[in-house]
Amino acid sequence: MRNIKILLAFVTFGFFIACGGGAPKTETPSETPAAPAEAPADAATYDPTRGEGKFNADNLKLDATLNPTFADAGEKAAGVKCTSCHKLSDERLVGPGWAGVTERRTHYWIMNFITNPDPMIDKDPALQAQLELCLVRMPNQSLAEEEARNILEFMRKNDGVK
Amino acid sequence: MKTKQIITFMFLSGILMFAISCRPKNAGTTVMGDSSVKAFVAPGQFDEYYNFVSGGFSGQMSVYGLPSGRLFRVIPVFSVDPEKGWGYSEETKPMLNTSHGFVPWDDLHHVELSQTAGEINGKWVFGNANNTPRLARIDLKTFKTAEIIELPNSAGNHSSPFGTENSEYIVAGTRFSVPADYSDGDVPIDTYKKNFKGHISFVSVDKESGEMDIAFQLKTPGVNFDLARCGRDKSHGWFFFSCYNTEQANTLLEVNASQKDKDFIMAVNWKKAEEYLKAGKGVKQKVKYAHNVWDEATHTGTSTIKNEVTVLDVSVLKDICYMIPCPKSPHGCDVDPTGEYIVGSGKLAAIIPVFSFDKLQKAIANKAYDGEYEGIPIVKYEEALYGEVKKPGLGPLHTEFDGKGFAYTSFFVSSEIVKWNIKDLTVVDRVPTFYSVGHLSIPGGNTRKPSPKYLVAYNKITKDRYLPTGPELAQSAQLFDISGEKMQMILDYPTIGEPHYAQSAPADLIRNNGQLKIYPIAENKHPRAAKGESESKVVREGNKVHVYMTAIRSHFAPDNIEGVKLGDEVYFHVTNLEQDWDVPHGFGVKGANNAELLIMPGETTTLKWVPDRVGITPIYCTDFCSALHQEMQGYVRVSPAGSNVPLTFHVGKTAATSTTPPAK
Numbered sequence: 084m085r086n087i088k089i090l091l092a093f094v095t096f097g098f099f100i101a102c103g104g105g106a107p108k109t110e111t112p113s114e115t116p117a118a119p120a121e122a123p124a125d126a127a128t129y130d131p132t133r134g135e136g137k138f139n140a141d142n143l144k145l146d147a148t149l150n151p152t153f154a155d156a157g158e159k160a161a162g163v164k165c166t167s168c169h170k171l172s173d174e175r176l177v178g179p180g181w182a183g184v185t186e187r188r189t190h191y192w193i194m195n196f197i198t199n200p201d202p203m204i205d206k207d208p209a210l211q212a213q214l215e216l217c218l219v220r221m222p223n224q225s226l227a228e229e230e231a232r233n234i235l236e237f238m239r240k241n242d243g244v245k
Numbered sequence: 246m247k248t249k250q251i252i253t254f255m256f257l258s259g260i261l262m263f264a265i266s267c268r269p270k271n272a273g274t275t276v277m278g279d280s281s282v283k284a285f286v287a288p289g290q291f292d293e294y295y296n297f298v299s300g301g302f303s304g305q306m307s308v309y310g311l312p313s314g315r316l317f318r319v320i321p322v323f324s325v326d327p328e329k330g331w332g333y334s335e336e337t338k339p340m341l342n343t344s345h346g347f348v349p350w351d352d353l354h355h356v357e358l359s360q361t362a363g364e365i366n367g368k369w370v371f372g373n374a375n376n377t378p379r380l381a382r383i384d385l386k387t388f389k390t391a392e393i394i395e396l397p398n399s400a401g402n403h404s405s406p407f408g409t410e411n412s413e414y415i416v417a418g419t420r421f422s423v424p425a426d427y428s429d430g431d432v433p434i435d436t437y438k439k440n441f442k443g444h445i446s447f448v449s450v451d452k453e454s455g456e457m458d459i460a461f462q463l464k465t466p467g468v469n470f471d472l473a474r475c476g477r478d479k480s481h482g483w484f485f486f487s488c489y490n491t492e493q494a495n496t497l498l499e500v501n502a503s504q505k506d507k508d509f510i511m512a513v514n515w516k517k518a519e520e521y522l523k524a525g526k527g528v529k530q531k532v533k534y535a536h537n538v539w540d541e542a543t544h545t546g547t548s549t550i551k552n553e554v555t556v557l558d559v560s561v562l563k564d565i566c567y568m569i570p571c572p573k574s575p576h577g578c579d580v581d582p583t584g585e586y587i588v589g590s591g592k593l594a595a596i597i598p599v600f601s602f603d604k605l606q607k608a609i610a611n612k613a614y615d616g617e618y619e620g621i622p623i624v625k626y627e628e629a630l631y632g633e634v635k636k637p638g639l640g641p642l643h644t645e646f647d648g649k650g651f652a653y654t655s656f657f658v659s660s661e662i663v664k665w666n667i668k669d670l671t672v673v674d675r676v677p678t679f680y681s682v683g684h685l686s687i688p689g690g691n692t693r694k695p696s697p698k699y700l701v702a703y704n705k706i707t708k709d710r711y712l713p714t715g716p717e718l719a720q721s722a723q724l725f726d727i728s729g730e731k732m733q734m735i736l737d738y739p740t741i742g743e744p745h746y747a748q749s750a751p752a753d754l755i756r757n758n759g760q761l762k763i764y765p766i767a768e769n770k771h772p773r774a775a776k777g778e779s780e781s782k783v784v785r786e787g788n789k790v791h792v793y794m795t796a797i798r799s800h801f802a803p804d805n806i807e808g809v810k811l812g813d814e815v816y817f818h819v820t821n822l823e824q825d826w827d828v829p830h831g832f833g834v835k836g837a838n839n840a841e842l843l844i845m846p847g848e849t850t851t852l853k854w855v856p857d858r859v860g861i862t863p864i865y866c867t868d869f870c871s872a873l874h875q876e877m878q879g880y881v882r883v884s885p886a887g888s889n890v891p892l893t894f895h896v897g898k899t900a901a902t903s904t905t906p907p908a909k
Contacts, residue, residue: 162778167795220871222823222825225824225825226824
C-alpha cells in the first residue's frame with residue numbers, strides 16, 4: 084500500500100506540473116512600497132550601539148556644550164509630540180522617563196530611534212525588552228530631522244549639559 | 246481490488262484529470278474556467294483600478310478595487326455617517342447645510358472623475374444629490390467630501406454630475422421640471438405646460454482648487470432631463486442631454502409620459518452659451534442656495550448662502566439648443582471616444598439609434614428642421630442619424646465604450662449586456678446579467694482613452710444570487726473581462742446602497758497623486774486645537790464648557806473633568822496628537838444624543854454633548870489604537886445646576902487647574 088500512496092502523490096504532482104504549476108497568476112502589479120532611504124539591515128547585522136537609520140558617529144557630531152537655541156526649540160517640539168507619553172524625570176508614563184537617556188544611549192542611536200522607530204523596535208534587543216514593559220510601540224511622530232536634532236538637545240539639557 | 250488494479254486505476258484517473266483540467270477554454274466555460282484567477286488579487290498586493298461607485302439611496306460613495314471587488318472605503322457625502330461623525334461633529338455639520346436647513350440624507354446616483362484633455366486626471370470625483378439638488382466634490386488626496394453646492398431652480402438633480410473634457414463644467418440638469426425658484430410657485434399642478442420649466446446648471450470648476458461655482462443656468466422647456474454626456478475631441482464644446490416626458494404630463498407619468506414614439510436628445514452648444522453670457526444676455530435671478538466648503542487647515546466646513554444666479558433662456562437665445570428626436574423615453578445618452586457618435590438608449594425602444602455629430606452639424610447648417618419644441622429647433626431624425634442597431638434586446642439603458650470600436654449597452658428588461666460594433670452596427674456578443682442591469686462601467690469608458698480590460702455591470706435585483714437576508718437583499722456588481730472577443734464574467738459581489746453609475750481610474754494615477762497620510766500637527770489651524778498635552782485645558786464660557794483635549798496612544802488629556810453642571814453645553818475639541826499613518830482615535834460619550842468622533846492623526850474634531858443627568862459620565866476611545874486601548878478612557882462629573890463644584894481637570898497625577906475662576 085505504501086507504494087500506492089507514493090504513486091498517488093506522483094500522479095497528483097504530475098497533474099500540477101502539467102498544468103503549469105497550478106499557482107494562480109495575476110497581472111496585478113506586485114509593487115511593494117518604495118524602499119526606505121537606507122536598506123534595512125537584518126537582525127544579524129543590527130548594531131545596537133548605532134541603531135538603524137540615517138545617523139552614525141561620523142555624520143552626527145555634537146559640541147561638548149549645550150546649544151540653547153536648539154534646546155528651546157526642542158522643548159517646544161517635545162511638548163507637541165513627546166511629553167504626552169514621556170516624563171522628564173526617570174518615572175515611566177506610557178514610555179520611559181527621559182532622565183539619563185543621553186548617558187544610556189549614543190546620541191546617534193537616539194536620533195535614529197526617534198526618526199525611525201518601527202524597524203528598530205523590531206530588531207533592538209533593549210527596545211524589545213522595553214516593549215514588554217510598556218506594551219505600546221513608540222509611534223512614529225513624523226519628526227523632521229531638524230526637529231529631532233532639537234529634541235536631542237533638549238534631552239541633553241534635561242541631563243544637565245550646560 | 247488487487248494492488249495492480251488500483252495502480253492501473255490511479256494511472257488512468259491521473260491521466261483523465263490531466264486531460265480535463267488542461268482542456269482549452271471556450272465560451273462554454275465562461276463562468277467556471279479561470280474566472281477566479283482573473284479576479285484574484287493576492288493578499289498584500291494592490292488592485293489595478295480604483296472603482297468609485299455611487300451609493301444610491303445610501304447617499305454615499307463607495308470605493309472598491311478592481312478586479313478584486315474588495316471594498317476599501319465608504320466616503321460619506323450627502324448622508325450623515327455616525328461611524329465617521331460626518332454630519333454629527335460641529336465641523337462637519339455645515340457641509341450638509343442647504344437652503345432648507347440641515348438635510349441629513351440624499352440619493353447619490355452618478356459619479357464623474359475629473360478630466361484633462363479627455364482623460365482622467367486623478368484629482369477629484371464628483372457626485373450628485375438627486376433629492377435635494379446638489380453637487381459634491383470629493384478630494385482624491387484625502388478621499389473626503391471637500392465641497393457641496395446646492396442647485397437652485399432644480400428638483401431632482403438626476404442629469405448630473407457629468408463633466409466636460411477638461412472639467413471646465415460639471416452639469417446638473419433637473420429631472421423634475423418645476424416652477425423656477427424666482428417665479429411664483431403657488432400654481433395649480435395641472436398648469437405644468439405653462440408654469441413648469443427645466444433648468445440646467447453649468448457649474449464651473451477651478452483648475453487648481455477645484456472650487457465650484459454656478460457659472461450659468463439654461464432655462465429650458467419643462468421636461469424631465471435624465472442623463473447627459475459631453476462632446477469630446479471634435480465635439481468638444483457640445484453637451485448632450487436625454488429628455489423624457491416631452492409630453493409634459495404631470496400625473497401618472499408611467500402611462501402619460503410614454504405616449505410619444507420619440508422624445509429628444511437635447512444638443513447644447515455650451516461655447517455659444519458662454520458667448521451669450523459674455524455679451525450680457527443672461528438674466529440675474531434672485532434665488533437661495535448653499536455653498537459649503539471644507540478647509541483642510543482648520544478641519545472645518547463653512548456654509549455660505551448665496552442669492553443670485555445668471556439664467557440664459559434657450560427659447561429666446563437661439564443657437565444654443567437643438568432637439569434630436571430619439572425613441573423612446575431615452576435614458577443613456579453616450580458619446581463615443583472619438584466624439585463622433587452619440588448613442589441614445591430609449592428605455593422603451595426596440596432599437597438603439599446612433600447619431601452622427603458631423604451630420605448634426607450639417608443638419609443645423611442646412612436648417613434641416615422639423616418644426617420647433619417651445620422655440621427650440623427639432624432636427625430631422627434622419628438628418629442626424631448615423632444608423633440604428635436593430636433588435637439589440639429589451640430596455641436599453643446605458644452604453645460605455647472600449648476605444649477599440651465597440652460599444653457595450655445594458656438591457657434592463659432582458660437582463661443582458663450587448664456588445665456591438667459602432668461602425669457597422671452589428672451585435673457581436675451578448676451575456677446575461679443577474680439581474681436587471683442598470684448602468685455599465687468601463688475604466689475610462691466615458692473618456693477619449695478607455696482602458697478596455699474590465700466592465701462592471703450594476704444590477705438592481707439579486708434574488709437567488711446570495712444567501713438570503715430577509716426581505717431586503719443586497720444589490721450587486723458583476724465584473725466582466727472584456728479583453729477578448731467574448732465577455733467573460735469573473736466576479737459577482739454585493740454592493741452598498743444602490744449602485745447606479747460608477748467610474749474607475751488606474752490605481753497608480755490616484756495612489757501617486759500625493760495621498761495625504763496625516764495632518765501635520767504644525768499645520769493644524771483649528772481655533773481650538775491643543776497642540777500638545779500642555780495645551781489641554783477646560784474653559785467655561787457662560788454655560789458653554791470647552792474641553793481642549795488631546796488623544797495619543799493610549800490616553801486622553803484631560804481624562805478627569807469636574808464642575809460640569811446641568812444646563813451646560815459641553816464641547817469636546819479632541820486633537821489627535823499622533824503623527825503616524827493609520828492611527829485614528831475615536832471618542833464616545835455615554836448618553837450623548839450624538840455620534841462618535843473619529844479623529845485622524847493631527848486632526849481636531851468637536852463633539853457637542855448636553856448632559857441630561859447628574860452623575861459620572863464615562864468617555865472612551867472607540868477605535869482600537871494599542872494594547873492599552875481598553876485603558877483609554879476618562880470620567881466627567883456632572884453636578885446639579887447651581888452647584889458650587891469648581892471646574893477642574895487633570896490627567897495622571899499632574900492636577901491642573903481651571904483657567905477660569907471656580908464657581909461660587
